[in-house]
Amino acid sequence: MNIGNTDFQIQQLTQQAFSALQSGQASKAKSLFEQIIATGKADDSHWLGLAYSSSQTGDEAKALAAVNKALELQPTNIRAVILKADSLARLEKKAESLKFYKYALRLMANAQNIPADIQQGLARAQTACDRQKSEYRAFLMEKLASGGYSPGARNRRFQQSLELALGDKEIFFQQPRRFFYPGLPHIQFYEREQFEWVAEIEAKTDEIRHELTAVMGDSSRFSPYVKSGDARLGQNNQGLDDNPDWGALFLWDYGRLVTENAALFPMTLKALEAAPLPRIANQAPMALFSKLAAETTIPPHNGLLNTRLICHLPIIVPEDCGALRVGNEERPWVEGEMLIFDDSIEHAAWNRSKHERVIFLFEVWRPEITADERELITAMLKAVAEYSETRDGE
Numbered sequence: 001m002n003i004g005n006t007d008f009q010i011q012q013l014t015q016q017a018f019s020a021l022q023s024g025q026a027s028k029a030k031s032l033f034e035q036i037i038a039t040g041k042a043d044d045s046h047w048l049g050l051a052y053s054s055s056q057t058g059d060e061a062k063a064l065a066a067v068n069k070a071l072e073l074q075p076t077n078i079r080a081v082i083l084k085a086d087s088l089a090r091l092e093k094k095a096e097s098l099k100f101y102k103y104a105l106r107l108m109a110n111a112q113n114i115p116a117d118i119q120q121g122l123a124r125a126q127t128a129c130d131r132q133k134s135e136y137r138a139f140l141m142e143k144l145a146s147g148g149y150s151p152g153a154r155n156r157r158f159q160q161s162l163e164l165a166l167g168d169k170e171i172f173f174q175q176p177r178r179f180f181y182p183g184l185p186h187i188q189f190y191e192r193e194q195f196e197w198v199a200e201i202e203a204k205t206d207e208i209r210h211e212l213t214a215v216m217g218d219s220s221r222f223s224p225y226v227k228s229g230d231a232r233l234g235q236n237n238q239g240l241d242d243n244p245d246w247g248a249l250f251l252w253d254y255g256r257l258v259t260e261n262a263a264l265f266p267m268t269l270k271a272l273e274a275a276p277l278p279r280i281a282n283q284a285p286m287a288l289f290s291k292l293a294a295e296t297t298i299p300p301h302n303g304l305l306n307t308r309l310i311c312h313l314p315i316i317v318p319e320d321c322g323a324l325r326v327g328n329e330e331r332p333w334v335e336g337e338m339l340i341f342d343d344s345i346e347h348a349a350w351n352r353s354k355h356e357r358v359i360f361l362f363e364v365w366r367p368e369i370t371a372d373e374r375e376l377i378t379a380m381l382k383a384v385a386e387y388s389e390t391r392d393g394e
Contacts, residue, residue, distance in 0.1 A: 010039060010041055013035060026052075033047075047073065082125065085097050085099075098129065101128045140162075170328055174344040178304040181306055181307045184368055189339065192337065200271070201271050202337065204267065212315055221249050223247065224243050225246045227242060251289075252285045254284070255281055281382055287361070290359050292357045294354050296350070296351050302345070306342065307366055308366060309342055312338065313338050318357060319353065321357050322353065
């Protein structure tokens with residue numbers, strides 16, 4: 001059929017071509033799309049139509065060439081992306097097909113009200129990606145096992161790298177809200193065995209518990225850990241403002257010894273002397289008993305500094321209590337066994353039991369920071385606080 005190049009004629013042919021495609025007349029649709037393309041005025045929708053009709057007539061090579069042209073004109077045309085992935089899969093070009101399936105999933109990651117045909121294409125994409133991930137995992141684990149690898153605490157760091165490589169976990173970095181000190185390793189949990197002073201404090205767990213038990217019946221000793229305007233978790237305290245479900249009994253609070261509480265915990269404070277506490281006027285140390293009510297969750301948040309580590313000495317841990325998550329790793333509390341972590345990395349905690357959980361929480365200097373650096377950091381943070389106080393008084 002010999003046609004002209006007027007927009008009206010192309011519009012008529014376009015309507016006829018898509019109508020034929022929708023009614024299952026693939027050969028007719030293919031011929032009509034080819035006529036439109038011959039005018040030199042085809043857009044990406046016409047090339048995509050040719051690709052669909054070519055695919056339906058079994059001409060996968062032509063379908064792929066046509067969809068490539070459609071994507072050249074409009075790289076984010078989601079139907080074209082999915083069709084290219086499907087065509088490559090039918091041509092048994094598996095690796096290339098997966099690239100476009102993954103691209104389709106990224107394009108539509110936050111989309112809403114997705115048409116049914118695109119939903120079906122995305123389902124195929126997800127199935128293909130899941131299958132490839134499963135095959136890759138099985139292959140990798142088989143090779144590692146043959147080389148002597150087995151999961152366990154001995155290989156904790158390698159296990160974490162493997163989980164990241166397989167996409168099972170995401171990467172978390174230090175993001176302190178107040179002060180970032182460069183060059184420090186991004187370690188989520190430190191091991192107890194790395195610190196000589198830990199065993200000395202852990203050995204005092206029963207004594208610390210004895211002192212705590214003596215005041216547990218006095219609820220007035222505990223106050224909400226997060227107070228209005230305090231912003232311990234950030235500007236948004238996520239519903240925990242003045243909430244007693246997360247209670248605190250402070251021995252040291254922003255560098256101030258809470259004398260009325262300290263008098264009740266002489267053995268606890270004596271045990272704490274073994275730890276390398278930061279001492280910064282009106283800022284550090286911090287030491288407290290943290291009480292988490294039954295069925296209570298502390299939402300994800302980041303601490304103020306990356307120059308310290310936070311220590312949890314579990315004192316009262318009910319059965320099936322829960323865990324502390326730091327970055328992409330979870331660890332349960334075990335009475336008398338300290339957890340040590342970098343709170344500048346996003347962390348969260350939960351108590352899913354029917355009883356209260358209590359830990360003794362305190363901060364220590366990071367071991368990578370030298371004595372000279374500690375002095376400089378202390379001087380700087382003191383100066384920052386003094387400046388803020390003078391400005392507040394203006």
